Amino acid sequence: MTVSGPMPPGPPASLDVRGLAYAYPDGHQALFGIDLTVDRGERVALLGPNGAGKTTLVLHLNGILAAGAGTVHVAGLPVDAENMAEVRRRVGIVFQDPDDQLFMPTVREDVAFGPAAAGLRGAQLRARVDTALDRVGMGSFADRPPHHLSFGQRRRVAVATVLAMEPEVLVLDEPSSNLDPASRRELADILRSLDVTVLMVTHDLPYALELCPRSVVLSGGVIAADGRTQDLLCDSELMGRHRLELPFGFDPRSVAAPVG
Amino acid sequence: MGAGHAHKLYRHGHSRVHRLPAHCKIAALLCFVLAVVATPREALGAFGLYALLLGAVAVAARVPAGFLFRRMLVEVPFVLCAVLMPFVAEGEMVHVLGVPLSVSGLWGAWNVLAKGTLGVAASVLLAATTELREVLQGLQRLRMPSLLVQIASFMIRYGDVIADELRRMRIARASRGFEARGVRHWGVLAKTAGALFIRSYERGERVHLAMVSRGYTGTMPVLHEAPATRAQWTYAATLPAAALAVCLMGWTL
Numbered sequence: 001m002t003v004s005g006p007m008p009p010g011p012p013a014s015l016d017v018r019g020l021a022y023a024y025p026d027g028h029q030a031l032f033g034i035d036l037t038v039d040r041g042e043r044v045a046l047l048g049p050n051g052a053g054k055t056t057l058v059l060h061l062n063g064i065l066a067a068g069a070g071t072v073h074v075a076g077l078p079v080d081a082e083n084m085a086e087v088r089r090r091v092g093i094v095f096q097d098p099d100d101q102l103f104m105p106t107v108r109e110d111v112a113f114g115p116a117a118a119g120l121r122g123a124q125l126r127a128r129v130d131t132a133l134d135r136v137g138m139g140s141f142a143d144r145p146p147h148h149l150s151f152g153q154r155r156r157v158a159v160a161t162v163l164a165m166e167p168e169v170l171v172l173d174e175p176s177s178n179l180d181p182a183s184r185r186e187l188a189d190i191l192r193s194l195d196v197t198v199l200m201v202t203h204d205l206p207y208a209l210e211l212c213p214r215s216v217v218l219s220g221g222v223i224a225a226d227g228r229t230q231d232l233l234c235d236s237e238l239m240g241r242h243r244l245e246l247p248f249g250f251d252p253r254s255v256a257a258p259v260g
Numbered sequence: 261m262g263a264g265h266a267h268k269l270y271r272h273g274h275s276r277v278h279r280l281p282a283h284c285k286i287a288a289l290l291c292f293v294l295a296v297v298a299t300p301r302e303a304l305g306a307f308g309l310y311a312l313l314l315g316a317v318a319v320a321a322r323v324p325a326g327f328l329f330r331r332m333l334v335e336v337p338f339v340l341c342a343v344l345m346p347f348v349a350e351g352e353m354v355h356v357l358g359v360p361l362s363v364s365g366l367w368g369a370w371n372v373l374a375k376g377t378l379g380v381a382a383s384v385l386l387a388a389t390t391e392l393r394e395v396l397q398g399l400q401r402l403r404m405p406s407l408l409v410q411i412a413s414f415m416i417r418y419g420d421v422i423a424d425e426l427r428r429m430r431i432a433r434a435s436r437g438f439e440a441r442g443v444r445h446w447g448v449l450a451k452t453a454g455a456l457f458i459r460s461y462e463r464g465e466r467v468h469l470a471m472v473s474r475g476y477t478g479t480m481p482v483l484h485e486a487p488a489t490r491a492q493w494t495y496a497a498t499l500p501a502a503a504l505a506v507c508l509m510g511w512t513l
Contacts, residue, residue: 118475147420161474
């Protein structure tokens with residue numbers, strides 16, 4: 001048996017969270033030492049009951065909340081005050097309510113906001129916006145005001161607003177919520193077509209199984225499980241312990257899950 | 261903005277006035293109004309000339325007279341206020357059909373009425389030919405404090421969202437049998453207003469979070485660079501220049 005040498009230095013992990021703990025100013029502790037590594041190009045679902053600390057964790061990834069203890073690295077770059085602008089460019093968060101995310105008068109201006117804040121101007125900015133909108137199939141809606149779009153279209157534009165920043169990792173908060181089945185599938189097609197790392201917070205377990213080969217269960221402020229999505233969903237004891245429930249009639253064993 | 265908000269005031273078109281950069285139009289409007297206000301109220305002919313000038317702008321912008329007059333109805337409360345002045349002002353009196361009217365009040369009423377109407381007409385023309393968000397961009401180019409422009413643009417973006425929230429709350433109230441009938445129900449309406457405030461405030465926090473996540477540091481990035489050419493400035497300056505000439509004439513004649 002040969003002992004393999006030190007691993008060749010590949011690209012640094014997209015997300016590297018070490019011993020992250022956080023308590024809110026009112027004393028409520030939300031996270032108790034989180035360790036999580038997401039490699040480049042992976043699609044990972046972050047599962048867990050309400051109040052498990054999922055949103056708190058997400059807000060640490062781009063430095064909105066500052067870690068009480070532990071560290072967060074994004075593609076090798078520590079999340080601290082010095083790197084904040086670059087970290088926020090690398091971590092694109094798509095929030096749950098597109099009306100919160102889309103705050104500019106037209107779709108084009110909204111998608112341009114991030115790259116323009118990073119200093120892009122003129123033709124380059126235009127090209128960046130067009131590319132991002134084309135990737136979500138919303139190129140022909142550039143000059144429309146966001147509130148004239150359907151909910152599914154707004155969600156796709158919200159994805160484009162962060163894609164325009166060419167992020168290292170795309171973080172989605174409940175991407176399938178409030179979508180009709182067709183919009184839900186269209187968004188899945190878009191997410192599969194992207195070559196970025198994806199971390200997806202969701203209660204929609206079939207969606208997690210469809211899109212993410214790997215899942216992480218966050219419960220009570222700790223990582224309770226980390227493994228193949230299909231394995232986790234088939235472990236009914238684990239699921240029950242963390243208030244995770246499959247929709248009626250859905251059997252995760254019956255579908256061919258994507259391989260990581 | 262866009263059609264959603266603009267449809268009330270904005271009139272879509274492709275005239276030369278529509279195509280002028282917004283900041284040229286705003287500057288022209290401001291100078292025009294200043295010239296009108298600086299005109300002595302006794303120069304009756306001057307105000308007729310101002311009205312003709314605005315008529316010429318309306319023709320150039322292809323804004324029909326009916327549209328213009330309907331939008332000017334917003335002035336009615338101020339007109340009522342002006343009409344009261346001859347009755348309440350003091351000083352030398354004249355009797356019209358036996359009713360005593362103050363001379364200085366009459367001049368005051370005329371002054372408010374004429375200058376106010378011209379100002380409103382000019383503003384309606386600006387609004388009819390310029391989309392709301394262009395007006396805001398124009399104000400930004402004219403160095404209006406960025407914070408004020410941001411507040412105004414958020415007001416426009418979220419006006420519909422908040423109105424929709426209020427509508428849903430009203431439907432929810434009505435669905436549970438509530439009907440506002442008099443003072444006893446004001447408490448419920450006040451609580452609705454309070455809830456709407458809290459919800460809007462929280463939405464504001466979420467929007468801010470989304471902005472910060474995309475690199476917002478307090479100033480909006482420059483998205484539109486639409487510098488006006490000399491020819492555009494000259495075209496826009498026609499109106500205030502003519503108004504200035506009329507104003508000077510009013511002082512000298």
